Each structure stands twice: as structure tokens, then as C-alpha cells.
Amino acid sequence: MSQNGVGVDLDKSLGYLLKEASSALRAAMEEVLRPLGMSVTHYSCLELLAQRPGLSNSELARGAFVTRQSMNVLLQALERDGYVTRPAEARVGKVLPAQLTPRGRRSLEKATVAVRSVEVRMLAGMTETEQSGAFRILQSMIHSLRDGDGDDGA
Template sequence: MDKALREHGLTVPQYSCLELLDEQPGLSNADLARGTFVTRQSANVVLRGLRDGGLITRPASAQHGRALPVHLTPAGQERLRAARGAVYAIEQRMISNVAPDRLAALLADLDVMAEALGD
């Protein structure tokens, strides 16, 4: 996935942030760190790269509290769409040899494991 995403000018953590922001616009740095399983400091580095690339917007100061909501720019949405095809192709290759009746159980188990890490 690293190689495929590099062709789109993204890292795996950057792609993960773009996906989360597409699903839930306005997340904070802390929300993105939790959702991508990185530290807040690492999320700051990821967000700085995305902002410098024109893929996200983030206000200079918070209107309420301290959280700075992050949003995709049109360029960010376009880059995500382009990279998503490559990622989905890799996912298809990964699951292609898993029997359909086992795939549902595998995905359910992965969901349970991800939820366990969410706390």
C-alpha cells in the first residue's frame, strides 16, 4: 500500500486521515489521531503535510474550545478519489483467496479487534 500511495503523493497515515475526513468532516487532531492509531504529535505532522499540500483546511484558531476542525479541500477530495482506487485494488487482492463464507466472519473479527483498541 505504501508503494501504491506514494504514486499518489500520499503516505498511509495521510490516506487514512483523508478517508476519515471524507466520512466525518470537521474532526479535530485528537479525533484523527485516535481514528488512525497514531499519537497526537504524529497526527500533527501528518496534518501539516496535508495542509502544505493543499489537501485540507484547518483554521488558525478555534471558535469554541481548543479543537481545530479539519476539512478536505476540493484538491484533497480529488486526491482521495484517485488514491482510493489503488487502495481498493489492493484490498481486493488481499481478500481474493478468502472463501466468501469465511470473509464475513473475518471482517466481523477485525471490527471487534479495532473496537478493542478504541478505548
């Protein structure tokens, strides 16, 4: 079970640790959202719409880190069940701005409380300084990863 001395040192890889943390966060969120009959992507979509009303399907997809095809499947279900509304036709271009219905907003309320409790638990034992340090570091990672996106920027 412990290190075999091979040398690649998975135990010390920040990438692995990042994946581990993200996995733990997702699991914790799933756990508190399940009783509400909501998946993480489902919640993400609603939360995004609450904070930025009028987001399009593609924008929601980017915000929830899935493809626009996946988000479309979800959005159609949410629309069918009355959590979200979209105009039948686009006022400009093809973009259909989505809005939460009162039902969607109501459904989101409990979920937000549950998710926030998870985030609070995650941050437990970290000082303010450490939290802002984590913020900076994660942003640095994101920027570095997206910077050279396969093509060298030479």
C-alpha cells in the same frame, strides 16, 4: 530455517500471523500509494476526513492509529500544501475541525481506487462467509485486547 523444536511455536502464533498480515497489507498499500506520492498515514488522514468531515486532529490521530503529535505534523504539512483547511480559531474549546479542500478531495480519489484494489486482492479467494467470519474474529480480538488494558477490571 524451519522449526528447531524449541517449543514456543512462533509458526502457530496468531499474534505473529496478525502482524504478518498487517505488514503485508501495509507493504501492498505503500506500493500502490508511492507512485502517487502518498504515505499510508497520509492517505488514512485524507480518507478519514472524506468520510467524517470536521474531525479534529486528535480524532484523526486515533483513527489513523498514531499519536496526536504525529498527526499534527502531518496535518500542518497537508494544510500548508492546500489539501486540508482548518479554522484559525476554535469556535468552541480548542478543537479545530478539519476539512478537505477540493484539491485534497481530488488527490484522494486516485488513492482510494488504488487502495481499494489492494483490499480486493486481499479478499480474493475468500467467500462471503469467510469474510464476515474474519470480521467477527478481528473485532473479538480488538475487544479482548482493549478490555483488560493493564488493570484488572475486578
